[in-house]
Amino acid sequence: MARFALGAKARDAGYRLAGFDSIGSTNSEALAAAAAGDPGGIWFAALQQTAGRGRRGREWHSPHGNLAASLLVVPDASPDTIATLGFVAGVALNAGLSAILPGGMVRIGIDGADGADGRSRIALKWPNDVLADGAKLAGILLETTKTADGRQAVIIGIGVNVVAAPEGVPYPATSLQALGVARSAEDVFEALSDAWVDAFSLWNDGQGVGAVLTRWRGAAAGIGAPVAISQDGVVRRGIFETIDSSGRLIIRDDDGARHPITAGDVHFGATASARS
Numbered sequence: 001m002a003r004f005a006l007g008a009k010a011r012d013a014g015y016r017l018a019g020f021d022s023i024g025s026t027n028s029e030a031l032a033a034a035a036a037g038d039p040g041g042i043w044f045a046a047l048q049q050t051a052g053r054g055r056r057g058r059e060w061h062s063p064h065g066n067l068a069a070s071l072l073v074v075p076d077a078s079p080d081t082i083a084t085l086g087f088v089a090g091v092a093l094n095a096g097l098s099a100i101l102p103g104g105m106v107r108i109g110i111d112g113a114d115g116a117d118g119r120s121r122i123a124l125k126w127p128n129d130v131l132a133d134g135a136k137l138a139g140i141l142l143e144t145t146k147t148a149d150g151r152q153a154v155i156i157g158i159g160v161n162v163v164a165a166p167e168g169v170p171y172p173a174t175s176l177q178a179l180g181v182a183r184s185a186e187d188v189f190e191a192l193s194d195a196w197v198d199a200f201s202l203w204n205d206g207q208g209v210g211a212v213l214t215r216w217r218g219a220a221a222g223i224g225a226p227v228a229i230s231q232d233g234v235v236r237r238g239i240f241e242t243i244d245s246s247g248r249l250i251i252r253d254d255d256g257a258r259h260p261i262t263a264g265d266v267h268f269g270a271t272a273s274a275r276s
Contacts, residue, residue: 004045004186007194015193020046026070027143027157033072034145034153040074045189049159065163066175067185069192071156073200074147081206082144082154084247087216089140089156090124092199094219096192097122097130100183101176123221126240126249126266130160131221132179134268135172137161160188213243222268227251229264236261240268 004019023029026044028051033042046069049062062068075082101122122132130138141157162185165173176183202208202215217223220243227240229251236259238251248260 002045002047002186004189006043007190007197009197010043010193013197014041015197016042017193018042018044020044022046022048022050022064023068024051025049026068027141027155030070030072030155030157031143031145034074034147034155037148038072040072040153043069043071043189043193045069045185047185062159063164065185067158067160067162067188069158069160069189071158071196072153073156074151074153075205077206079144079152080246081209082152083142084206084209084212085154085156085203086128086140086142087209087212087247088199088203089142089158089196090128090130091202091212091215091219092196093130093138093140093158093160093192094122094124095199096188096195099191099195100187101181124216124219125221125268126243127247127263132174135165135174137165137174137176137179158192160185162188210245213245213247217243222266225268228267229261230267231261231264236264 002019002021004017006015006017018029023044023046026046026049029044030042045067047066048064049068075085122130122137125131128140129136138158138160143155143157145153145155147153161173161175162183163175163177165175165178199212203212222240223242225240226237228235228237229249236251238253238259241250241252241258244250244260248262249266250258250260252258
């Protein structure tokens with residue numbers, strides 16, 4: 001039975017929580033709450049999703065014991081700025097994992113040649129994944145909807161592979177259990193809820209986007225390394241230079257030209273040259 005609890009910072013900040021043992025989709029629950037007029041600041045957390053989804057409508061596998069969590073917020077910010085909440089979630093998730101994982105597992109620092117693909121550490125992968133030893137540990141999904149009074153509500157969905165990673169997916173995946181970490185989904189959620197308070201405060205209705213992106217870059221996988229971006233069957237290759245002030249991935253091609261990328265599937269290191 002699920003025993004989810006908010007962290008002390010989250011409770012003090014006025015966040016609310018609805019916890020479930022199993023649910024169809026925490027994002028769907030949050031969307032329904034927004035439609036019903038909830039003012040935001042509520043988490044929906046579950047040990048299992050039976051109808052979860054990821055980016056571009058892909059299925060998100062979430063067996064019992066993994067964490068599925070969605071947060072409904074109604075920020076006072078422009079639509080373009082609201083899109084950067086994915087980076088806020090990445091910073092919060094990285095910080096939350098840092099708080100509960102063994103020392104040395106989460107390293108902070110821009111990647112160079114060593115560990116450039118995220119291996120041997122936990123790192124943020126553009127635009128919305130968390131890697132551990134180069135494999136996907138967690139993912140983030142943003143969805144938006146309009147409130148009755150015309151404001152934009154945002155649902156930040158976060159899935160963490162706690163006890164098991166999906167099989168038969170086109171990318172390497174891992175779990176905390178596979179990494180030898182004996183922490184529960186409830187542990188991860190409590191740490192995440194507190195880390196979110198700090199990251200969201202830093203974002204400050206979009207006024208602190210620059211500070212959030214700086215923190216995100218500091219925990220990023222692949223900066224300075226070869227990267228391949230697949231967009232609708234077309235692959236662009238180059239060096240991952242940075243993410244810009246809007247959160248776009250900037251790659252430099254062999255001719256030295258820099259290209260901003262707003263969406264696509266990202267592959268680092270050896271896979272950057274091997275995948276098409």
